[in-house]
Amino acid sequence: MSRRYPPLAHHFLSLGQQYSAAKLGMWLFLAQEVLFFSGLFMAYAAFRYFYPETFLAAHEHLNVTLGATNTIVLLTSSLTMALAVRAAQLGQNKQLLINLALTFLFATTFLVIKYFEYSHKIHLGLLPGKFYSAHEHIPGQPALFFGLYFVMTGLHGLHVLVGMGVIAWIFIRGLNREFGPEYNTPVEIVGLYWHLVDVIWIFLFPLLYLVK
Amino acid sequence: MNYLTAKKGFKSWLFTLDHKRIGLMYLVAVLSFFFLGGVFALLVRAELWTPAGDMFTADMYNKFFTLHGAIMVFLFIIPSVPASLGNFLIPLMIGAKDVAFPRLNLLSWYIYVLGALFFFYTLLFGSLDTGWTFYTPYSSQTGTSVISATLGAFILGFSSILTGVNFIVTIHKMRAPGLTWGRLPLLIWALYATAVIQVLATPVLAITLLLLVVERAFGIGFFDSTIGGDPVLFQHFFWFYSHPAVYIMILPGFGIISELITVHARKRIFGYNAIAASSVAIAVIGFLVWGHHMFVSGQSSFASMVFSFLTFAVAVPTAIKVFSWVATLYRGSIAFTAPMLYALAFIFLFSIGGLTGIFLGAIAVDVHLHDTYFVVAHFHYVMMGGTVIAFIGGIHHWWPKLFGRMYNEGWARLGCFLIFIGFNLTFFSQFVMGSRGMPRRYHSYVPEYAIWHQLSTIGSLVLGLGLVLTLVYLLHSLFWGKRAPHNPWGGESLEWQAATPPIEFNFTKQPVVTSGPYDFPEIEQDRS
Numbered sequence: 001m002s003r004r005y006p007p008l009a010h011h012f013l014s015l016g017q018q019y020s021a022a023k024l025g026m027w028l029f030l031a032q033e034v035l036f037f038s039g040l041f042m043a044y045a046a047f048r049y050f051y052p053e054t055f056l057a058a059h060e061h062l063n064v065t066l067g068a069t070n071t072i073v074l075l076t077s078s079l080t081m082a083l084a085v086r087a088a089q090l091g092q093n094k095q096l097l098i099n100l101a102l103t104f105l106f107a108t109t110f111l112v113i114k115y116f117e118y119s120h121k122i123h124l125g126l127l128p129g130k131f132y133s134a135h136e137h138i139p140g141q142p143a144l145f146f147g148l149y150f151v152m153t154g155l156h157g158l159h160v161l162v163g164m165g166v167i168a169w170i171f172i173r174g175l176n177r178e179f180g181p182e183y184n185t186p187v188e189i190v191g192l193y194w195h196l197v198d199v200i201w202i203f204l205f206p207l208l209y210l211v212k
Numbered sequence: 213m214n215y216l217t218a219k220k221g222f223k224s225w226l227f228t229l230d231h232k233r234i235g236l237m238y239l240v241a242v243l244s245f246f247f248l249g250g251v252f253a254l255l256v257r258a259e260l261w262t263p264a265g266d267m268f269t270a271d272m273y274n275k276f277f278t279l280h281g282a283i284m285v286f287l288f289i290i291p292s293v294p295a296s297l298g299n300f301l302i303p304l305m306i307g308a309k310d311v312a313f314p315r316l317n318l319l320s321w322y323i324y325v326l327g328a329l330f331f332f333y334t335l336l337f338g339s340l341d342t343g344w345t346f347y348t349p350y351s352s353q354t355g356t357s358v359i360s361a362t363l364g365a366f367i368l369g370f371s372s373i374l375t376g377v378n379f380i381v382t383i384h385k386m387r388a389p390g391l392t393w394g395r396l397p398l399l400i401w402a403l404y405a406t407a408v409i410q411v412l413a414t415p416v417l418a419i420t421l422l423l424l425v426v427e428r429a430f431g432i433g434f435f436d437s438t439i440g441g442d443p444v445l446f447q448h449f450f451w452f453y454s455h456p457a458v459y460i461m462i463l464p465g466f467g468i469i470s471e472l473i474t475v476h477a478r479k480r481i482f483g484y485n486a487i488a489a490s491s492v493a494i495a496v497i498g499f500l501v502w503g504h505h506m507f508v509s510g511q512s513s514f515a516s517m518v519f520s521f522l523t524f525a526v527a528v529p530t531a532i533k534v535f536s537w538v539a540t541l542y543r544g545s546i547a548f549t550a551p552m553l554y555a556l557a558f559i560f561l562f563s564i565g566g567l568t569g570i571f572l573g574a575i576a577v578d579v580h581l582h583d584t585y586f587v588v589a590h591f592h593y594v595m596m597g598g599t600v601i602a603f604i605g606g607i608h609h610w611w612p613k614l615f616g617r618m619y620n621e622g623w624a625r626l627g628c629f630l631i632f633i634g635f636n637l638t639f640f641s642q643f644v645m646g647s648r649g650m651p652r653r654y655h656s657y658v659p660e661y662a663i664w665h666q667l668s669t670i671g672s673l674v675l676g677l678g679l680v681l682t683l684v685y686l687l688h689s690l691f692w693g694k695r696a697p698h699n700p701w702g703g704e705s706l707e708w709q710a711a712t713p714p715i716e717f718n719f720t721k722q723p724v725v726t727s728g729p730y731d732f733p734e735i736e737q738d739r740s
Contacts, residue, residue, distance in 0.1 A: 032373050
């Protein structure tokens with residue numbers, strides 16, 4: 001049984017250099033992601049400062065149970081992702097594939113739960129901006145709160161979708177037995193990305209669902 | 213067999229992974245947009261020849277200055293130096309075969325082209341009249357095609373981010389043996405600092421523009437005060453990117469000037485460490501000054517005070533650079549070649565641009581000068597008098613390396629002279645009328661300003677003539693120029709050790725560095 005190692009790209013001197021370049025590049029990309037979301041967190045801070053009573057009242061309309069379930073689902077998916085990276089480093093291809101499949105499954109679960117949450121909000125008219133049409137009285141500017149809710153979780157959801165795409169990509173490469181102790185960079189950087197998606201949710205969950 | 217001739221055919225360019233070819237493709241693209249943006253600038257100047265708004269309607273005028281600004285900022289000046297010369301030079305200067313991620317590099321170029329297509333769409337359908345700053349609430353209400361323009365800028369932003377990531381990793385991981393941080397050419401330090409801003413500031417613009425798109429498409433209301441949003445929040449978001457972005461524009465120019473001054477004055481740079489560190493300092497402090505754009509936007513006076521102080525603080529590392537360049541010239545063997553003339557023009561023009569920035573950073577003065585031609589003149593002195601002059605100087609300096617041909621020195625000096633005269637005529641008059649209260653973005657004005665506007669318009673024609681002349685003799689040299697010698701200026705940094713033009717993978721064998729980038733041999737002789 002032989003693995004197909006991708007050859008060293010022409011412009012690198014060694015596999016070590018190639019690996020550390022890829023890893024640094026990914027960390028920089030993650031820094032960029034953090035700054036991308038930071039704008040939304042700043043908007044959140046500003047509007048919560050302007051309308052604290054809205055945030056207190058409006059968050060009651062989010063489903064904490066579903067949110068907490070999703071938090072557990074996503075945290076578990078980070079565990080399986082970490083196990084997948086470990087398996088790739090040890091050359092355990094079967095473990096790698098199982099853990100990647102589990103991660104993908106958890107990601108799907110997350111989005112399915114999110115779908116039910118969204119459709120419930122849409123049903124009640126708890127929507128952003130001019131689409132807001134809920135009957136319950138929420139003081140202040142509830143349309144802004146739900147604007148934040150949909151934009152923040154929506155962009156996070158898009159990141160989950162992209163994550164599923166790249167997990168599927170390394171799963172297929174795993175089927176071809178491309179990863180092992182000598183070469184597993186793609187698994188590792190996809191892992192880094194997935195953990196970031198998880199970390200962002202860890203901030204979104206308390207900020208949106210657990211306002212006190 | 214050099215990189216230009218190594219492979220043939222259209223496809224060999226469209227699918228190339230060679231950083232030098234990608235750099236050239238960027239060069240052609242950004243210069244084309246410089247031309248397009250310049251045409252809009254001339255149209256704006258033509259309208260202002262007379263006090264009455266008689267040439268175009270006010271709406272047309274709004275579109276012209278908006279398109280001038282948006283094209284120049286997003287399609288020309290932000291990618292200008294890093295994506296073209298930076299792409300070409302970084303691997304050569306650090307002794308690498310390519311950037312760290314060649315495929316990502318090509319992808320960045322295609323993302324740039326995609327963003328440009330969105331701008332073309334905007335140009336042809338609905339146009340844009342918000343000013344390049346897209347300020348709300350106007351931008352969320354106007355009938356022009358704001359969504360396609362902001363999506364274009366959003367996409368261009370990702371091109372910039374990916375280029376930044378690529379450059380940081382390349383500079384960290386791909387340096388030749390012996391090329392320590394203290395031996396890096398100062399252009400590399402400047403591009404490194406630039407890349408840090410590209411990676412950390414641009415995503416904030418991305419989310420801002422995305423929110424503006426969502427605002428227009430779904431009325432989400434973040435920037436709409438009628439449902440509790442805040443238009444000033446947009447300004448904070450926008451300038452959190454766009455102030456650091458002016459350092460994305462100028463830092464590479466600083467880097468080019470450091471190279472030009474030392475090589476053409478045959479003298480080791482004065483204050484290497486100070487210049488390198490000041491690039492990084494500017495990048496860091498530059499993140500904390502955005503509020504000086506908002507002194508009259510209802511920002512708290514305490515915040516304004518802090519932003520004013522930090523604005524003054526960012527002038528310190530900038531001044532360190534200018535003093536170091538002047539000190540490098542002192543007792544140097546100055547050759548008045550075209551690149552050196554551009555470097556001298558840069559020091560002169562940038563000093564004016566930088567110092568007037570201090571005027572605008574002072575709160576009380578800014579209240580008077582805000583939204584006048586003084587701001588327009590200041591911005592053009594740093595961007596056009598700074599970045600563009602440095603860019604053109606850099607193109608001359610590395611022209612032999614890019615194409616293996618020499619341009620005509622006499623025509624080059626004439627071009628530089630015309631550009632310098634035309635530029636000052638155009639924009640110094642704007643300082644005068646701005647300080648006398650002429651507001652920006654008006655297409656008609658009171659007759660008292662007519663003389664200054666006319667001087668400015670004449671200047672813009674001279675400037676345009678100088679630029680066209682430059683383009684003509686540069687293109688001419690591609691076919692009929694003298695073959696360039698291997699190292700025409702006697703540069704010591706690694707790019708001059710590669711063949712002219714370089715071969716496909718830059719060096720025949722891995723270079724090893726044993727000395728600094730400005731250790732010119734004749735200096736060593738002087739010492740002994």
